Structures are given as structure tokens and as C-alpha cells.
Amino acid sequence: MKEALIQQALEEGFDLCRVCRPDAIPLVPDRLGTFLEAGRHGQMDWMERRVEWRGNPASLWPQARSVIMLAESYTPQHDPLHVLQQPDRAAISVYAQNRDYHDLVKKRLKRLARWLIAEAGGEVKVFVDTAPVAEKPLGAAAGLGWQGKHTNLVSRDLGSWFFIGSVFTTLELPVDAPEVDHCGSCTxxxxxxxxxxxxxxxxxxxxxxxxxxxxxxxxxxxxxxxxxxxxxxxxxxxxxxxCPWNKFAVEAREIRYNxxxxxxxxxxxxxxxxxxxxxxxxxxxxxxxxxxxxxxxxxxxxxxxxxxxxxxxxxxxxxxxxxxxxxxxxxxxxxxxxxxxx
Known part of the structure; x- marks a missing residue:
């Protein structure tokens, strides 16, 4: 089933598929608490709400037994830093230069989730930056990549340019090893x-x-x-x-990210x-x-x-x-x- 799941994820348009347990990020509650206590979240008051869910995915949905973490590349076809040398022009983040990724990724997640139910049963919930889910730590725990010194997820396979989505399921799936840090001395x-x-x-x-x-x-x-x-x-x-790891970035397959x-x-x-x-x-x-x-x-x-x-x-x-x-x-x-x- 795990191999079939990975193959189906790739067919849906994802570039990586890994699995971890909902309780795989035990250090997050303390780190999140320190971040909030220091006020580093600014005006993002929503981060203070549902702190238990954000810090412990197992409490978000206690019935979940596995978290399927998906990555989808949106690598730009141009140098995103070039526009910074054009002062009369506007620099817009690459991810926002076309369609809203929330809509595109969530549709893929739902299709994958429906396939999983049809093949193996169980219950599912899908998330893409729309709920108190610690997606980056979960992605690291599942082996998608590691959280770099900029706190974003970095992948040896995809570099820095990828979206993250998750499927929580009541199914017990084999887990993947977490990724180790490969930032080294780079700053x-x-x-x-x-x-x-x-x-x-x-x-x-x-x-x-x-x-x-x-x-x-x-x-x-x-x-x-x-x-x-x-x-x-x-x-x-x-x-x-x-990020030097972008030398391994892969071209985005979804043209609506161009x-x-x-x-x-x-x-x-x-x-x-x-x-x-x-x-x-x-x-x-x-x-x-x-x-x-x-x-x-x-x-x-x-x-x-x-x-x-x-x-x-x-x-x-x-x-x-x-x-x-x-x-x-x-x-x-x-x-x-x-x-x-x-």
C-alpha cells in the first residue's frame, strides 16, 4: 500500500510523498512557546489560538495514526532576485505570481485522499496551510527535507521551491526516516x-x-x-x-505556477x-x-x-x-x- 500510495501521489502531480506519525514532533510545543513568549509572531494572533493543536498534531485529530506529507515543486523559470535591481518595478514572491496554490494543492490532496479511502478504507483529513498544523516540522519528521537556518524546509531532491500539504489518516502506514540537517556552515x-x-x-x-x-x-x-x-x-x-541546494530544484509540472x-x-x-x-x-x-x-x-x-x-x-x-x-x-x-x- 505504501508503494502504491507514493505512485499515486506522483501521478496526482506531487513530487515527494513521505509518512510520519502524528506524535513525531515532540520538540515543537516548547519551541513554539518560546517563539510566542518572545512576541516574534507580531500581529499574527491566530498563532496563539489552538496552540495545543499547533504544537501537537496528535491532539488535532486523536484518531489519526499516520500523516502523509506531500511536496509539490513550484520552481521559478526566472531569477527571482533580478527584479530587485529594477527600482521602478515591483518584486512579487514567486509563489504569488500566478494562481493561488492553496486551491491547486488542496484539490490534489482531496483526490489522493479519495483514492486512499477507495483502496484501503479508513478516514482522512487534508490540510494545506489552512489549519493549525505544524507542516514544516512534520515535513522534516517524514523526511521531505530539513528546516534550514531560515526555518523553511529544504530538500535534497527539490531545493527550496516547493509547497507542502498533508493527509491525516486513521490507517497505520510504514513511516519514513526523518531528514537530517545538511546546512553545514552555510549562512x-x-x-x-x-x-x-x-x-x-x-x-x-x-x-x-x-x-x-x-x-x-x-x-x-x-x-x-x-x-x-x-x-x-x-x-x-x-x-x-x-540556498545552494536549489541546484537540485526540479521544474514545476503545474503550468499554473508559472x-x-x-x-x-x-x-x-x-x-x-x-x-x-x-x-x-x-x-x-x-x-x-x-x-x-x-x-x-x-x-x-x-x-x-x-x-x-x-x-x-x-x-x-x-x-x-x-x-x-x-x-x-x-x-x-x-x-x-x-x-x-x-
Missing amino acids: ACQDVCPTAAFPAPYQLDARRCISYLTIEHHGPVDEELRGKMGNRIYGCDDCLAV ARPELLAPDLEQLVALNDAGFRAFFSGSPIKRIGRDRFVRNVLYAIGNSGMARLRPASQALCDDPDPTVADAARWAVTQLNTQN
Whole structure:
């Protein structure tokens, strides 16, 4: 059954399939508690809820006996760091340059789960970043990869560019050996971080992470960090992109992960002019849509302020009295920055 499961997972479009027990991550509760006590989760209050489930998958669904961990590659066809050298353009995280991966991965998980029930019975639950599941530690415990010094999962087979999904089942399946750490003395991911979001190897302070700041953080971003965000307006790929293990990355099989041309390096001036309706239309089917127009335009204005492009000043000035106070604050900051730089 295990061999048949792996084969079916590959046929569904996954690149790796491994299995662990729900109680395979005993160190997570203490590490999560330390992270929360230090306030490193910032405004992500949802991390404080269901802490027991997040720290102990066995309590999430006590009937589960096995956790099937799946990996699906989304390796970019371009250099995601190249756009950082184009200050009048926007840098969007690779995973958000096309369709929302939650929808695509979850459909595959459900198909695989239905196949498993038909073949072997039992009950199942599927998860893809939508429940209090410690996916990265479970992925490491199952042998998908190891959590690197940037805290993300790294695979000897796939590099850094892959999504994770899980199928909890009441079936007893043979487990795989956990992956060991292969980071060695490398510190590339820590060295490249523009905001010094890693206080130590294998530790992340989300409050300084650009992915957190552009996606999860509500309201104005601390002025000390705005200048370090560069032209990154949704997420940040720096620590993933520099990982040496990406030499083993495999091409994404799902074409809907390939970047939409208009999202590879979009013009900041066009993006900042989007109203709510225009924003929703432009990002239909995209994970970017969930942060809303106001937070998105806030990010674009920070990028404009960092651009040094005087021609973008009028676009910023037009939003200095925006109904959203955070957007208005970002616009005034951008104008001030451009006046200083030119």
C-alpha cells in the first residue's frame, strides 16, 4: 500500500510523498512557546489560538495514526532576485505570481485522499496551510527535507521551491526516516536578509520579515524597516533564492505556477493607481487578493519611496489624502523620501 500510495501521489502531480506519525514532533510545543513568549509572531494572533493543536498534531485529530506529507515543486523559470535591481518595478514572491496554490494543492490532496479511502478504507483529513498544523516540522519528521537556518524546509531532491500539504489518516502506514540537517556552515540565507530577520540560525523574528510585513502586518510599518523593504511589495524570496541546494530544484509540472507575464516585474506607477475594484479584478484567483487594496497600495508606496524615481512623485502625492490612513501615511512618506533623494 505504501508503494502504491507514493505512485499515486506522483501521478496526482506531487513530487515527494513521505509518512510520519502524528506524535513525531515532540520538540515543537516548547519551541513554539518560546517563539510566542518572545512576541516574534507580531500581529499574527491566530498563532496563539489552538496552540495545543499547533504544537501537537496528535491532539488535532486523536484518531489519526499516520500523516502523509506531500511536496509539490513550484520552481521559478526566472531569477527571482533580478527584479530587485529594477527600482521602478515591483518584486512579487514567486509563489504569488500566478494562481493561488492553496486551491491547486488542496484539490490534489482531496483526490489522493479519495483514492486512499477507495483502496484501503479508513478516514482522512487534508490540510494545506489552512489549519493549525505544524507542516514544516512534520515535513522534516517524514523526511521531505530539513528546516534550514531560515526555518523553511529544504530538500535534497527539490531545493527550496516547493509547497507542502498533508493527509491525516486513521490507517497505520510504514513511516519514513526523518531528514537530517545538511546546512553545514552555510549562512547564505541569513546573510542575504535585508532586515536581519534571523536573530540566530534556525530562528525567525517575523516582526522583521518582509513576507510578514507585506502580507500579515496591518497598519503602518516601522519607518526603520520601510527603507529596507526595497521594491518588495508582496512577500520576499531572498533567503530561498540563495540556498545552494536549489541546484537540485526540479521544474514545476503545474503550468499554473508559472509566472503571469504581468506579475514578473509590474510597473509601480500602474499598481499604485489601482482602486478597490481594479485591484480585485487584476488579482482575481491570486493569493495577493486576500490582503486587500489598502495594504497592497501601502506596500507599493513604500517601494516608490525607495525607488529614487522622481517621476513617481505625482502618483504618491495623489494618495496623500487617501481615505485609508495607512495608505495616506505611506504616500506622505514616499513623497518625503523622493524629495530627499532628488
